Each structure stands twice: as C-alpha cells, then as structure tokens.
Amino acid sequence: MTLLTIKDLQFSYSERGDFTLSVPRFELNQGERVALIGPNGAGKTTLLQIISLLQRPDKGNILYDGGEIKSRADILNYHRSTAFVPQRPSLYNRSVQDNVAIGLKIRNISPDEISERVDGMLKALKIGHLANRNALSISGGEARRVMLARALVLNPKILFLDEPFADLDEPVRRSIIEDTLPILSGSGCATVFVTHNQDETYQLASRFMVLIKGRIIQSGTAYEIFGNPASKEVAEFIGIRNIIPAEITGNDNDMLRLSLSDSIHFLYSGAKPDTNKVLCLIPPESITIATDPPQLHSSARNTLQGTIKKVIPSRYMVWLEIDCNGVHLTASVTHQSVRELGLSAGKPISVLIKATAIQLLPLT
C-alpha cells in the first residue's frame, strides 16, 4: 500500500542559485526500506527534510495515506505519524530519559505507559544506564542512540533517518540494522534512510535511490544499482573502482569484443550500446585472481596477465591493485585467498573477469 506520494517537487535555498532539488515523483510503500544515497551535497538531507515536512518546498504536492497534505491539522497528523532522526544529533538540555519521552508526552500518552516504553527502548539501545544523565554531556555515539530511541519509541508509520548509524559502535549498529529495523518494517513501518556506509545500505534497503546534484539519477534494487549503475557518476559514487575507457572492436560468438588497449581485449555478453566508444565498468568483486599457471574458471571468460601493485587489507576482504600491461584494475578478494594464494605486491597473477559482470556505458 502506498503510504506517501511526492509529486513535482522543486526546492532551492533562497540565497543561492547553484543548487536545485527536483524530484518529479517519489512513492513510498508500507514496510519498505528506501535508501537515499548520493555524494556529499547532493541534497539528501534537504530531500529528507522536505518529505518529512520540515522544510517547505518551492513547489510540489505531498500525499499521505492517499490524501493531500494541506491544512495545519494534516501537517500535525503527519508529524505525529512519522519520526525523523537528523544527521546531527540535537538533544534537549534535559535528562536522557526526558529526551526520549518527549515525543510520547507530546502525544499525551499516559505517564505509566511513557515510562514503560521509554525504559524498554533505552534498554534495547543499551543506554539504560544513562537515563538520568543530562543529554548534553554524553558521548557522540550515546547521543546518536538517544536520537534513535526518541524516534523509535514512537512506533512511527514512516521513519526518516539521516545518517543514523554514523557514530554507533559495531555491535549496536548491527543489532539495529539486523533486528530493530527489520522488526519495525515487518509491522508495516516504512523507512527512508540516508547513509554513506555501503554495507549498511546494502543490508537494509529494499530499494535504492541515487541522488546526484539534486536529481534522482537512478533507483532500483541493490542488484540493479551496484550491478548496473546508470551513469559514470553513479558508478564512481558507489565505488565501482574500475571505470576504463574502451572501444568495441568486433564480435565473437554473440559476444562483443572490447579493446581496452592495443593488447587487452575483453569479451562482453550484454547488449550493444549505441556508440563504439564506451566506458567499461568492472566491479572489483567480480574479478577473480589466480596464480600462474592460469587455471581457467568456468564462468570467468576473460583472462589477463598482470602484476599486483598493492595489497590493501580491509576488515572482511582485501583490495588488490593490479597492473595489467598499463591497464589498472582493482579487485576485491578474501583474506583467505590472499593467504592461500600467497598474494603480495610484485607477484605476477592472472586476472579473470566474468563477461556478464562487465557493464558498458556510452562515453559522452
């Protein structure tokens, strides 16, 4: 069921002409979790503020539960049905407990129920011990938890979260992402959230919207966005590290032949784009590394020879920067592969790229 519909939205900050937010249409359904992603300054916070009716757009209609929001009463009703966690924690100069209770107090809930719900929420976010502390003298992550508690305790119909996990520690972040929010969605709550942490978005979002320079450039599932970025900007933003200019130089068994350089040719199994000059996107995770002698994997049809330039270990995987005869590629592999294959800088390797993982964008 569609909870929220936005039509023909237009907004710009009055003093400046260089930023315009423009969203022709946006719909939000019950239980959905929509990730709003995009570079810094793209307008994510602005959009979130507008659709949570905290910033008046220059133009546009907002429909909630099928009815257009017009009167003061509509707005109040909307605010009471939703909850908003801003990018920067903003707490009242009161106790943590009072900060969490305030939305319920505004809704005239009985004191007993308030204290029960608040206590429960504080425990859930592991800040029970802070209940009586002044909210202005707690740590950054504690403050973020209080902000989340204040919103979650309201059982909203729509939850707007602007970078809600930024300074949370790993265990609490995980419990919110893996338990709290899915439970909420299960009960019908729609969530729109902004984050720059791709793991978070990936795990949490049922739909993505990529906002760049005030415009929604692409929207879809994780698979669509990360597997098929709509433009070079999107590809760069989501960290498809290998964006290589190439040319279509021929055909080979239903497949296109891509030339990245005089000596490097790929096979590509997708549709032929309009132009021959293209950008070739290769997601780092779709690159498989093999040590000599090249051991051909079934699904990886393109094999290149290269040398590891740099090994950058990360928490759950390892980045490899590889030089294949002048073409620079970045691959992501597991720690295990690094250990087992003995990957290290300077080592010659084979790079295997699945033809289906490559994506082309017309070069404009």
Next chain:
Amino acid sequence: MTLLTIKDLQFSYSERGDFTLSVPRFELNQGERVALIGPNGAGKTTLLQIISLLQRPDKGNILYDGGEIKSRADILNYHRSTAFVPQRPSLYNRSVQDNVAIGLKIRNISPDEISERVDGMLKALKIGHLANRNALSISGGEARRVMLARALVLNPKILFLDEPFADLDEPVRRSIIEDTLPILSGSGCATVFVTHNQDETYQLASRFMVLIKGRIIQSGTAYEIFGNPASKEVAEFIGIRNIIPAEITGNDNDMLRLSLSDSIHFLYSGAKPDTNKVLCLIPPESITIATDPPQLHSSARNTLQGTIKKVIPSRYMVWLEIDCNGVHLTASVTHQSVRELGLSAGKPISVLIKATAIQLLPLT
C-alpha cells in the same frame, strides 16, 4: 622516533564517579597511524582530547619531543605542532575559506601563502566551489571536509582525528584514506584516529588500541587484534560474531578436542588454556561453506553439517546465519560463492572451520 609519551594518565568527569579514564602508558612514534577503537562511551573522545591538550587530566605527564609539557608556551607550541578534528564538526560563522585559513592566520603565515595553501587544500577535498559560502549553511559531509581541510592544511606533526570520515561520501573517503593520510604519514606525521568503521581502521592503522570502559584492554596490529582478541568484550566489540561456550574434553593428535554441544566437537591447534570451560571464538571470515557432499578442504579440519537460516547480503560479501544442530554460527562469504554454490535460506550445507582460526578464551 617517539614523538609523544603519556604516562600515568588519570581522568574523570568531575560530576560523575562511574567513568574513569586510566592510561598507564602510551607512546606515539613519527609516521605511525594509531587507531583508537572501542564501544560508545568508552572514553575515546575524552582520551583524544586529553592527549591533544584540550582537556586537563586529573593526573599524568605528557612528553612531546622528549620534553615534558609544562608551561603555557609548551602548550602553545604543542597546539601549533598538532591538529585536532573533533567528532562533531564545529565551524566558525565565516566563509568556508576563512574557516580553513584560520589556523594558518594564527600562525602568522603570509596572506599569499595562506591563500595558496587553502586553495590547494579545498581543491584536494573537492570543496573548492564552497570557498565563499558561509560555513554554517553547508551539508554535513561538506562541513566534515572543511574540518579536515582546516586540520590538514596545517601540515601538523601529529594529527588527532575523532571520527573524521563519518559523513563523507565513498570516493572522498577513499581518496583521504588511500592517498592523503598515507602521504602525510610518509612525511613523518603521526596520526591518532578514532572510527567505528572497521574497514577504515583496518586500512589505515599501523597499530590498534582497544579502549573499553576507560581502559586500554589490548593493543597491537590488525592481525593481533582481530585474530586474537584479548577478551570477550574485545571480541564482541570487533564483531567476532561467533562466541560460543565450549568445553575441552580431550586430546587428538596434539590437538585439543572442544565440545560445543553433545554432538558437536572441534579440533583446536593452539595452546591449552588454564581452564577446561572456555569461550570459543570463530571469526566469520574463517568459516568456509561447502555444498553437499562435503568436500574436505586441506586447511579446514573441522566439518559440521548445518542449514542456512538467513542470507544477509552486504556490499562486498554476504553474511550467512547457519544453524548446526543448535549451535548458531555466522559466516561471511563472497557474493560469488553465494551465486556459484546457490546458497539460500533453508539449504543444507557443510561448514568447514580451520583449526588454527579458532581462538579460546577462558570462561570467567
């Protein structure tokens, strides 16, 4: 060369008795990058403020460049040799440019040099277009970049960063982590930074310090911390998701036999702990999944049968929650494995655990 030495540090917030920060010794060497990690409220920000001389400790000596910091002049000299980026961006009500220039102005650098260095730094952090905007009306990530620019433009000898990358978009974050900071370290700058993003720490830190409840519980390399957490708290905090009570029930070829339940037994190749009742830590990344029939890998000596309960895809890998006869395990695998092995909820699998990856902690 040791730049900074802290001895017998003691601090608590005057109004409260429940939090005490206590660091017997801490040394920082030229070019080092030390990650200060720990749960929310552990005291990371407090410690960072103290060692950057922004908070006076109750006790303790601070030596910089071999000399104890005592006089006002020492403090000023220290502040002029270091730079601090706080957890919450705090900008002056001036233009972005002026915000970045202020440290240089304080150091009485010539206007020409200031404008040159500031321009360069703004460009490096891709905020050149904001130069003349008021710093209080920019986006969260833009503000963070201005904060970083203000610190980096000073070419400090020590850089203190408190969650400096929180709301940066992926490309900028990457360029800072992979280029800017390593270059700085290369020129001798020591960095102490706090972050809850484990990828960031892992890539950036040459040394880790785990702070829990005001105490440094463990310090060492990434390998030591993540491969060998010193306590249950550390293990939980760093996200070793599999922390399972077990008992040592016997020996088998130099190896200990661990019983996780009546029917589940592991072999363990490390040293025998003092007690028989232990906690068994299994890093998710050290679990290998195989589809039936169990295909025994050389390095994975322990094989269990289980069923996938949940598949949680993430940006570069996939979490699997697995039930092995009542023992719940979480494993991390690549998207590729998920696709190739057709992993999905409900599927029966074999779980292979390398005996060397298991770590035991005495159960207390």
Next chain:
Amino acid sequence: MNEIFDIVRTSLEVSGLSLIIAGVIGIPLGVIVGLSRFRGRKWLIALVNTGMGLPPVLVGLVVVMMMGRSGPLGFLGLLYSRTAMVIAQTIIALPLVTAFTIAGIQKIDPELIRQTVSLGATRLQFFRIIIQEARLTILVALMAGFGSIISEVGAVMMVGGNIRGETTVLTTGILQSTRMGMFNQALILGGVLLAISFIVNLALTLIQQKRTDHY
C-alpha cells in the same frame, strides 16, 4: 526602619508585578518573533531593540498624558497610583524581556527546533518546549528586566508621584533623600536596593550556572 520596610515592599510588589506581566507578554512574543519568518520582522526586531532604549522619562510622560484626567484614560483615575507605576514599568521591561528572549531563541540550534516540529508538537507544546530549552537566556532576560525596573526612577516618579507611604519606592526614595541633602539615607536605601538585586541575581545565577556547567 518600618518606613524602609514599606518602601522595599512597594518596590518589590510594583516591580515584581510588572516583571510578571512583561514576562507573560514578552516571552511568548520573543519566541514568536525569534522563530517565525515574516515580512517586516527585521523592523519589528529593531523596534523592540529600540524599546530597550525607551527613555523611562518619556514613558512616564506618555503614561501621564494618557492616564491624566484630561487624557483618554483619565476616567479610570489611576494616575499617581501603584497601578500606573506597574503600567509604566511593564512598558519599560517589556522590550528588554522580549529582545533578550528573541536573542536567546535565535541561539537555539535550528536542528532542535526542526526536531520539535517533527515530534508533532502543537503550537502550544512547541512554545512550552522551546521556552524550556531557552530557559537560561530567559532567566537572564528576566534578570535584566528586573534590574532595569527596580532601579528605574524617572517613570515611577512621574506616574507614581512618589507619594509617601503609597507610591514611594526605593529609587524615588533615594532621589528624594538626595534632594533633601540626606546623602547618608540615600546611600542606605541604595544599599538595600543593591542587596535585594544581588540576592535575586545570585539565586537566579546559581540556578542558571548550575545547569550550564553540564554542558
């Protein structure tokens, strides 16, 4: 001694009541002006700020002209009474209280104001929460207002008439003592006035600073 006591009581009653009225009007007014964006707002703020420089003598003069027998409100017969003094002092305190409430409100993080709206506060709840949040500045505003009227002499003299046992307050008492050449008595009354002011302010400051130290 007894007379001094009476004078002190009159002072406190008149200035206290004026402050309460000025607070009841000025605080909500300050919140509204501080938070809303409307045409002419800057002018209104300038007007309020100007009000801080409203010469008490002029306020007195206008009140006299309004409430005097031949004035439009003359039929009330309230000139030279405490009521008239309260009216004059309220007029004097109002711009101060309003101006500093505005200043205090404008200092509140806009994010917190947005948060309050997003929590679904009705207008009244919104006011309550924001005022509570700005309570420290509002306390300063009230202190400033109290300070200005308890120590003001021009207007109370003109509209109250400094009638002994009735409208004599500390300041008019001081002035009268001075005029009578009784400098010592003037100093005593001045001391009492300062003592009252100090006690009130100390109490308020302790409350205020207790809370800000948390920050």
Next chain:
Amino acid sequence: MNEIFDIVRTSLEVSGLSLIIAGVIGIPLGVIVGLSRFRGRKWLIALVNTGMGLPPVLVGLVVVMMMGRSGPLGFLGLLYSRTAMVIAQTIIALPLVTAFTIAGIQKIDPELIRQTVSLGATRLQFFRIIIQEARLTILVALMAGFGSIISEVGAVMMVGGNIRGETTVLTTGILQSTRMGMFNQALILGGVLLAISFIVNLALTLIQQKRTDHY
C-alpha cells in the same frame, strides 16, 4: 533648533564615548568570565548581573561623592563636566555589556572553543576569534548598553548638573522642559531621542539579522 542639535551632539558624544569604554572593558571581561572556570565565578556573575540593576541615581550619588571637591578624586575638579557624565554612564553600561557578553559567550559551542585552542591561538588571538564569533550577541549587548545610557537621566543629572550648552543631554533636557511646563518641547526631544535610538538599533539589527539568516 540649534540648541536641540547641540543637545543631541552632547548626548551622542557622552553616551557614545561611555559605550566605547564600557565595550573595551566589558567585552574582554565578559569573555574571560564566560570562558574560565575559577572559584567565585558564580558570585562574580551574580555581581555583574546585579550591576545591571544598579540604580543610576545611586551611581550618580557615588560619583558625586567621589568626584566632588571633598571627595577623594575631587582634586581633578571633574564634577559637573562631561567627563563625569562619561564616568557615570560607563559604570551604568559596563555591567550590561559584560553580562550579555557572558551570556553570549556561554552560548558558543564548547567544541568551537576547544577547536580555537587546538588551532594554537595565543590568548590574544583566542579573544579576537571568540569575540568575532559572538559578534551578534555582543552587538545586542552594545545595543542594550547604548539604550540604557542614552535614555538614562538620574545619573547624568546629578553628575553633569544639566548645565545648559554643556552638560544638557536629551534626557535631562526632557526633564527640564517638563519641569518648565514645556510639554511640547519635551515631546520633541523625546521624539528625537527615540529616533536616534531607532536608527542606531535598526542599523545594528539589520547587520545582525543579515548574518543570522544564513544559519
């Protein structure tokens, strides 16, 4: 007409100079008190706040007694001069300017203050930066100070003596006109006073609000 012009000039000169002195002393004082943590700080703040309620008449009296011929500073022969008026008005404006500077400074994000320290500012640079950051509140403080002294009558009357062509300012002029029954002239002077006050405040408010709208 010419006389009114002279009176206006005297008013502006005396109050302007007083405000400048009060600012030069009060702003740094406010910054220090607002930022440092020392014993007795609360008492000092209470004292400053009390100062806002300092009755001008009392200030006048004390200045008369200090600067009168028989007073300790009598040898300067400054009583009944503009200098004496400036001294009295400075005393009146100082607590106001200081108190509101303190309030403004305490509103600055502590993180920003820490940041300023960490940037390696010397004490002087620190002051400059913090004062610049609190410039809006300090502007309000100065407005309040100006408003209080330009409209003050008790002290200037006592220490200046309302000497025609020399120490007559707008307020004492108003009082004198009133005393002489020249209500129209009193109202004219009052209008001029208000106009000055309004123009000064409007200018400052426009500057102030221009900057805060950015936020």
Next chain:
Amino acid sequence: GTNVDNKEIILATTTSVQDSGLLDVLTDAFRKETGYKIKAIAVGSGEAMALARRGEADVLLVHSPKDEETFMQEGFGKSRATFMYNYFVIVGPPDDPAGCSQTASAKEAFARIAEKQANFISRGDNSGTHKKETALWKETSASPKGKWYIQAGVGMGQTLLIAGEKKAYTLSDKGTYLAFSAEGGKSKLALKIVRDGVPDLKNNYSVIVLNPDKFPKINPAPARRSWVNLAGAQAFADFLVSPATLKLISEYGRDKYGEPLFYLMGK
C-alpha cells in the same frame, strides 16, 4: 587669596529660578560682563545647601530663610544677601471647597484646608517651598496629618499636576504655576490660584557666597588654597545686586505674563 584665573563658578540654585528662565538671562549677562562662566546646578534649596556644606558649590541662590540662617550661623557662608522676592501662591480646585479665596492670609487659608480636611499636596522634600509650607502649618498650629495630607516627594511642576489630578490644594511658587498653566495645552491644570499676594506668602531669594576657610584644600593642587572660587562667587553676588541686574530682574517676565515674576526687595 583665591585664584583670579579660575573663570568657573559653580552655582547651586533652586530649580524655580532656573525653570522660570531668569537664571539663563542672568548668567549670560554676568558672563558678558565679567568673563566668568557659571555652572548652574539646579536642585532644591535643601540639596543646594547640602551640596554647599560639602563644598561642592561656590555660591548659592536659595529661598529657605530659616535654613539659610542656620547655614550662616554654622559658618558655611561668608556673606548672604536677600535681593529679590516673589510670592508663593496657594492653588486649589476651581470650586475652592475649603473657601481659601475668602481668607486674608495664607495662615488662615491653611487653617481652613486643615479644618475641611481638603486634599493638600505637600512637596515633602525640604525644598524652599516645602520649608515655607512647614512654616505656615506651624503658624496655624493645625497638624497636617491624615489621608487628606498627601506628601509627594516630587518637583514643583509635578506637584501641581498631582494636585490637579487629586483635586487638591498646594503651595506653589508663582513662576512654576504660571508656566504650567500657560503651556498647559495638553495637561491643562484643573487648578486656580485661591490665595495670592498676601504678606505671609512672600518668597525671599538670597545669594550666599561660600566661606572658603571652611573648605581648605586637602589634596595639594596647583594655584588654589581653597576649593571655593571666592573671587568669582563674590563677583556674582555683587553682580546680582548691581542696579543694572536688579532692573533686569524686575522686568523679567513682564512681556510674557503681563507682570514680573520677581520683585526687588523693599519694593
């Protein structure tokens, strides 16, 4: 002796002389004639003498004969000359409920007011006018006490305004009364003169030159032995009683009110 180069004289004067405008005429003339600059501090007679006792003035212009005598006896004054007078007036509601207009003296009028308990506003501030009033009450031996006797510690003009509001009698100097009723366009006084011109309403003004010996210099300062500018003060006192000045005084106010505001002693 005192320093002749000191061209500044501080004159502490009763407000009525300043408010009538006469003072400005006199000081301007004096300045033209002698080059002395007068700093005129207009306060009540009470405060004027109190200031003088502290040495804050060089010369006094006051109208409180009893106090003046005490002042002289205490040695604060070097010389005193009563050089002009005018009349106090008793003003009251136009319907004159106490019937003061039928009396032949101020004393009688006060007695009637007390008897009828008609509202009376006292200035209660030790000013010359207040002293006069107190003296008059003493003569009537009626004790001014009760709700009808209102002590407003304010200036003359405002006392008149209060009297108007409260339908009360009061004692005023004539100049202030005339000023307030003449320009009363906006706050026209609801008062009229009910007793005027009788001998016991006579209001004598004196000039007193301060005695420099009472105020020796404590702090060493150049050129002067005493605080008091005796030469200047004396010059002003002499100026006041000079024939030209007296003529000026006797003419002052005639053009505006049709009668002079001050009379010369003995005329």
